[in-house]
Amino acid sequence: MNKKPIRTNSILEDVRYEIRGELAHRAHEMERQGYEIISLNIGNPGLFGYRTPETMRLAMIENLGQSEAYCHQKGIFPAREAVVMQQQDRGVMDVSADHVFMGNGVSECIDLVLRALLNSGDEILLPSPDYPLWSASVSLNHGTPVYYGCRPDRGFLPDPDEIQALVTPRTRGIVLINPNNPTGAVYPRELLAALVAIAEENQLIVFADEIYDQMLFDGVEHVPLATLVHDTLCATFNGLSKIYRACGYRVGWVSFNGDREHAADYLHAVELLASLRLCANVPGQWAVQTALGGHQSIAQLTAPGGRLYQSRQAIIDGVEASDFLELQRPEGAMYAFPKVNADHFPDFDDQAFALELLEKQHVLIAPGSSFNVPYRDHFRLTTLPDNRTIAAVFERMEHVLESFTA
Ligand SMILES: Cc1ncc(COP(=O)(O)O)c(C=O)c1O
Structure with missing residues (x-):
């Protein structure tokens, strides 16, 4: 019998969810090969040691x-x-x-x-x-x-x-x-x-x-x-x-x-x-x-000294120390959306950057273009990891960005 591939609903041609898309699949594949990947692509507090009260x-x-x-x-x-x-x-x-x-x-x-x-x-x-x-x-x-x-x-x-x-x-x-x-x-x-x-x-x-x-x-x-x-x-x-x-x-x-x-x-x-x-x-x-009802423990996490506060600060510091990044300080939520300075990379492509960062430095981020923007010089990180991990991520990003200038 001449079997045909199963056709999908054509409406899905307009539907994307890249946060869990190809880059995340590749990261998963690399994990299966034994690489340790730092995944900053999803805002999932339980994956970073945060517990439900x-x-x-x-x-x-x-x-x-x-x-x-x-x-x-x-x-x-x-x-x-x-x-x-x-x-x-x-x-x-x-x-x-x-x-x-x-x-x-x-x-x-x-x-x-x-x-x-x-x-x-x-x-x-x-x-x-x-x-x-x-x-x-x-x-x-x-x-x-x-x-x-x-x-x-x-x-x-x-x-x-x-x-x-x-x-x-x-x-x-x-x-x-x-x-x-x-x-x-x-x-x-x-x-x-x-x-x-x-x-x-x-x-x-x-x-x-x-x-x-x-x-x-x-x-x-x-x-x-x-x-x-x-x-x-x-x-x-x-x-x-x-x-x-x-x-x-x-x-x-x-x-x-x-x-x-x-x-x-x-x-x-x-x-x-x-x-x-x-x-x-x-x-x-x-x-x-x-x-x-009652006391909400999120208040401690977001106050100075709290874990969410500190990790957001670590991202702000990481951007400040970078030769290539800029950031509008996040005032809420658990993400940062830094920009790569166009002076250094006029043809910067967020997808290419994210792929290089994953393949060479084992860090998974979400390219800005996954969020329906017309520009390609931003990316999203979650602020959920601990400070040491965030510092390591910025070091690795700097390596990749430096290699892009060469
Ligand atoms: C802005 C926003 N809305 C909705 C959701 C979905 O949340 P839920 O886990 O309640 O489905 C998310 C999850 O990241 C979100 O960031």
């Missing part, structure tokens, strides 16, 4: 016996109620447990909210650089990503005038990632207010991805978008993966506030999709109430 683990263990059945499609009540209380603490008073959906990570919530919304050709405004799952989910759900720049020369902040000019009759929503992955930028209140005004005027849904909301440095303020949005729908995303270092629990959520009156059909559509996947992982949801 023990009380969260206990909350899950204590409730395992109650985790055997499917739960409500929106999630278990105590978890949703804990999200409501956290929102109230932040001044968001118009959310109840009915307006919170638990998912298998923020990742699943992103897919649900876009799938419920988009018709072919509908546009979503996305930051460039973006967290590439957002672009992929828009494309997979037949939408069109339209990028607004968060350019290095503006401190990676978006420009409201540019965003206003990108709005068309097909624009359905705007995604804001704050604190930002990959740049570490944290958006000031006035800027957020200007962006909300544009969203409200054009009835765009505000998708606020705030999964790094408490990973903040040097006293910078994080303003939850839900506190600013009143006249349009706001969807806030958060979860256990980063602040609570529990990526593997696969727990995230989306909560809706603002103008829900005009969103009844949409919220029904989200609920229908949530019902179709039955429910999110139940054991992990039991950790939510414990995570969100």
Whole structure:
């Protein structure tokens, strides 16, 4: 019989997730050959010795016996109620447990909210650089990503005038990632207010991805978008993966506030999709109430002397000591997005650099172009490794960059 290769869904031609793509495959292959690779490509705290707070683990263990059945499609009540209380603490008073959906990570919530919304050709405004799952989910759900720049020369902040000019009759929503992955930028209140005004005027849904909301440095303020949005729908995303270092629990959520009156059909559509996947992982949801209540240990990690603070400082120092690198200091999240100075390398190519760094120095980074930017002179590192590892990484990068000048 003349067998043909299995055809894939053609929509995947527009979908990329290079953070776990070819470079990561090559790194894995090298590890299998016995090389020790320093992998800085993924923000996965558990891989770098960060532990989930023990009380969260206990909350899950204590409730395992109650985790055997499917739960409500929106999630278990105590978890949703804990999200409501956290929102109230932040001044968001118009959310109840009915307006919170638990998912298998923020990742699943992103897919649900876009799938419920988009018709072919509908546009979503996305930051460039973006967290590439957002672009992929828009494309997979037949939408069109339209990028607004968060350019290095503006401190990676978006420009409201540019965003206003990108709005068309097909624009359905705007995604804001704050604190930002990959740049570490944290958006000031006035800027957020200007962006909300544009969203409200054009009835765009505000998708606020705030999964790094408490990973903040040097006293910078994080303003939850839900506190600013009143006249349009706001969807806030958060979860256990980063602040609570529990990526593997696969727990995230989306909560809706603002103008829900005009969103009844949409919220029904989200609920229908949530019902179709039955429910999110139940054991992990039991950790939510414990995570969100009381003292939050992330504050120690990000304060001077704390491990996240110190490793971010090590990256800042590494860039300062380099002859070839520049950096906009990250104010939040757990990434840095350095630039390679074009004076030394007019034809610099981030992919070629990342490959050389992997092959010759056994360090895996994410090239900037994986984040849907038009330039090729940036790359992303996670700030999660310890200081000694970070210092070693900068030494090795310097070797590769020096060899590029030769
Ligand atoms: C900005 C942003 N949003 C969402 C996610 C997905 O998180 P989760 O583990 O909750 O699916 C990530 C993960 O890195 C992220 O950086």
